[in-house]
Amino acid sequence: MSLALADRLAITELISSHGHLVDDGCLDRLEELFTSDVVYDLTEFGQEPLRGVAAVREAAWALGAANPVAHHVTNVVVSPSPDGRVRARSKGLGIKADGSCGSVSYDDTVVRTAEGWRISHRKVWPRRAPLGLAHTGxxxxxxxxxxxxxxxxxxxxxxxxxxxxxxxxxxxxxxxxxxxxxxxxxxxxxxxxxxxxxxxxxxxxxxxxxxxxxxxxxxxxxxxxxxxx
Structure with a gap:
């Protein structure tokens, strides 16, 4: 499946919008990013996956002041699949109020909806070792x-x-x-x-x-x- 340039730009902008909406506290607009039944997979952090955009919103509100003050999303790579879905990989930097910083990778499944492209599944991977040296099972x-x-x-x-x-x-x-x-x-x-x-x-x-x-x-x-x- 080929992907038109306009779609690639729209998906890249979709993923980039995450940091702006969350940092601005616009959690009531998360439907602009995710499908209503999105799965937000946080198992690599020892948590159960969040199911549904309402659960994602509630988790962000519950975290409160512990949320990063800034989410920086970068290195977006878009790969179309034969079934019409798109895989998008990106990296995120979270800056906290005390100046500490953490890095993650986002692995997204993006689907076309009546409202435009939306993320239907997101897996968040923490980055804890350089050069991919952490062996995993x-x-x-x-x-x-x-x-x-x-x-x-x-x-x-x-x-x-x-x-x-x-x-x-x-x-x-x-x-x-x-x-x-x-x-x-x-x-x-x-x-x-x-x-x-x-x-x-x-x-x-x-x-x-x-x-x-x-x-x-x-x-x-x-x-x-x-x-x-």
Whole structure:
């Protein structure tokens, strides 16, 4: 399906209007953005999807002063589908009253209605790690790296025993030419991630660091290819 330039411009303006209407407090005009039965998916934030434009409006009012003072929507990419619907991806920046800033990605399904283009489904993705480094499992859930942690901690324990042997038989100077001096920090990172709340924004970055550290054991028979960073 091809999409006329006028439609592309209308959809881009539709998505851009979100920030203006919300920041101006014009929540009574959300029907200009969404279909009446819109699904606003916030599951990546640990919340149930909002169903219907009235639910979206009520949620915004309920958030009150905790709402960002400014929504900046940018990087809009429009892709038509054979069924007549349009997928639109964009990025959002939210600036709060205290000056803090957060970033999200919007994944929208846009449909043509009698009133013009409207968003029928919106999935909001938080951006918490650079370069797309956060590994995810099914349905975008944070990947369980429990097996990797157990593997890494076991290797640290093995090398700790080797540390004692090397120090006793060869001398501490030999350790400077090995990876053994990194055992303490490696084990500490693995233990911290194991105890960390999965919702902690530091979790994804720490998981990537653990993957990099575990790569030094890639020749071990228990190392798995999917653990590569």
């Amino acid at each position: 099914p349905a975008g859930e944070p990947e369980d790296i429990g097996d990797l942690l157990e593997f890494l901690l076991a290797r640290v324990m093995d090398d700790t025993h080797a540390h004692a042997h090397v120090a006793d038989t060869i001398g501490g100077e030999a350790l400077l030419e090995s990876r053994l001096p990194m055992l303490g920090p490696t084990g500490q990172l693995a233990r911290e991630h194991k105890e960390m709340d999965p919702g902690d924004p530091r979790s994804a970055g720490l998981a990537y660091a653990i993957r990099v550290l575990a790569r030094s054991y890639a020749e071990h028979p228990d190392y798995r290819r999917e653990w590569r960073p």
